[in-house]
Amino acid sequence: MDTISDAVFSSWDLNPWLLIPALVTGVLYARGWRRLHKRAPHRFGFTRLTSFYAGLITILFALMSPLDAFAGWLLTVHMIQHLLLMMVAPPLILNGNPYLPLLAGMPRRFLKDGIAPFFASVTLRKVGRFVTHPVFCWTAFGFTSIAWHTPPMYQLALSFATWHAVEHLCFLTTALLFWSPIIQPYPFVQQMPRWAMIPYLFLADFQNTALSAFLVFYERVLYPAYETAPHITGMTALEDQASAGAIMWVAGSIFFLIPVGLITIEVLSRKRTPLLRKRLVLPPAQLSERTERQLRKRRRRPRAPLDLLSLPLIGSVLRWPHFRRWVQAVTFLLAIIVVADGLFGPQMGAMNLAGVLPWTHWRGLSAIALLALGNVFCMACPFNFVRDFGRRLLPASWVWPRRLRSKWIAISLLFVFFWAYEAFGLWDSPRWTAWMIVGYFTAALIVDGLFKGASFCKYVCPIGQYQFIQSLISPVEVGVRSLNVCRTCQTHDCLRGNDQQRGCELQLFQPQKTSNMDCTFCLDCVHACPHQNVSLLATLPGTQVVRIEGRKRSLRWFRRFDGAVLIFLLVFAAFVNAGSMMLSVQRHEQTLQMTLQGGSFHLILLVSFLLALVVVPSMLVAGSVSLAKILSGRHIRWRESVSTFAQAFVPLGFSMWLAHFSYHLVNGVLTAVPVIQRAARSAGLNILGKPDWSLSASMINFDWLPSVQLLVLALGLLLTLYIGWRLASSFRLKFARTLGMAAPWAVLALVLYVAGVWIIFQPMQMRGMMIDGTTEWCVSK
């Protein structure tokens, strides 16, 4: 910094937490103003627009400019900041008639379904009328102004950033209320005669004068913080206090007395049109019919979802017929390397590719991919690659038995996997991991070598079931571009295939497909469709699960009980799996292992898993079903109730998996480096250098990680609650009964959420890393 003035004037803080909301508000206002300006240009003219943005900029200037940086050192500067927030910004914003443009700028559906009910409420309207009554507005403004200037409150704001923000928020909101009866922004309802605004302002000025006179004439420093602050201007704290009082006195009086003059002229003049409030009501006849027509047309027009295959580079890569084969070849090669290292490399998880890549990296990356893209793992599945080659040798002529066409085999295998993961410490046993992968290859080869279609993927593969369920909240799905094309299609190649390309092996008919369930993203249907009508379409995460009402009940896959059980198993497993890493659980397991024989330990663990994944969930779900029945007064078969509400838990389960796996990935992302170096050296390749094991032994303390985990979990909970409510609403009961039906499921979701929060803050075992013991989040805070 060259000079002090340079330093002072460069003390800006472009705080994104202020900029982003201001930007959102500005965009909403601009959108709404544009619409309203077309309909009523005289009411929503450019002056209004300019005034609103001037107010918004004033707020940003007050909170981000050097005024804020030096407000803690000089009371005078702090006073200017407060004057901007209370006297300048609110009148400017209100003069922009902000209410209608801000509402009109919101998405229509949100306005109609989200905001409109509040405006329609009689109670809230009464509250609104009370809050905007001039007596309340004046009292709130005066009280806030005096209360925050008392030394204890002022000191509190200077000492704590949060209280300082609260202080500013109080000033801004009460000032907006205070100036409302004076500016009367459309459609403000006048509750007192116009002349009453004259004493209203005089009284405010009196209060302001009294407060500022006290600051000017008081002979001691009121706020001790300014005594200890540096006096960079050369003023003493007392002089600074007097100066602040003088500014408050003079500027305050100007801001109060100018409107007094204007209103007096307005009241005394014979014109009915007020100076500060032009008549704003536009006769309906003046509404442009053309604009109305356009608006109606826009409302009806369906929005085409983003088509990923039409994107320039990504589209052509994904459309390439050999794309999947190449990706699978790469993952197959990786799997072979992992298996080889698992079988012949060092038998320590953190030093072996089989201990690090599948459990730390693959799990984390596939969870992130599910959230960001979709079922990418199934698309790149190496097991699928092997079975396609196996089909050339084996007949694949049998049809999968009808009795086994359910998820029960996969559910059983998933349970066994969750138990085996803990019982045999798979994350720390490269050999077991390698054998598991080999077993997987063999099973895929045999099942799909003997049976037609993708029977392994659909009925057996536990990883596939995990991916199918979690991909229900993915932002990408395979779907049809235009249903009109499907209506005219006679061949149904997407399902049956043709001479060049096989159809969907999982028997998903594209026009009927409702979600990503059972979809492996193989893109066979995309290649088979002669009309190029099947594509990868973008949807918002969670849309597939939310999209409920439109489906006919008989078509919902999740109405099947096995689907519901699969969901609940995966949801509870998410919490049990993460909870198993807790230090206390690990110690307990070690004690058990030491006191019991190996076989007994596995048996006890099996019983524990049966309790945690079968008995307790069954009891909780049964309790929710019974309570929902009692509270709603509606008799629903318990299987239907379970099957209906299970899907609501998908987001919560996924959020726990994501929070858990991302924790490992973020902390252990570099653990792959030394392991790859070691594996390369073992294979005689020294180009990667000596393994740097320090990368595997040190943990970076990411302070933001618990916050992100909590946010992920909170969003999962909210989506679960929302879907649960939508499902309960689909039974078309009265409000209280609908609430009664949804409440027990909501309580179950809350119990899981609380368990998840508790797990996040527990000391954890760092699996796949060379850290002895645990990382204690709370200790490092």
Added chain:
Amino acid sequence: MVREQMTRAKSNGASAHHLVNRVLPIIVSILTMGIGVRADGGNVLWQRTMGSTTVTAFTTQNPLRPGPADISFLVENSEQLRPILDAQVFVTFQRETGVTMRTEATHAQARNKLLYCTLIDLPQPGRWKMTLLVVHAAERIEFVSDLALSQPQSPLSAHWKLMAFPFAIAILFILQQGFAWKKDAVHR
């Protein structure tokens, strides 16, 4: 059946749009939840004068706890009390256990550009020795002081906003639905 599914699929785009309408307010709520005004230079930790230099130390955290903290220093000429802007300020934090952390305080890290600021992650609670070395015009002045770090906050109090967030949204949503159902009942 196909037709029904086609109708469903047709509404895909609308559903996505519908979700935007639901998600957008949530995102906005999250963003606005975090609005915070940083303290103005923070609380004064101490003020010392040595030779011709006066240093005032500030911190925004009150009280200081383990974890990321920002500590800033105003270096002034003690006679004229004019801020010195071309000094170099080095800070060393030392604990009895032997843990030592060194850092440089700079204008770049400060919002108030008269200050020299250091962003540091102190790992443990308890007493730390803070040694400040000010190098200005071939003069090296050292200030030594104690820094007391309180016990870390419990996760509940550190993250209460994030934990309360879903409950607040859920309550608001139930209220909104209550009003919406009343409105529909009136219309029916």
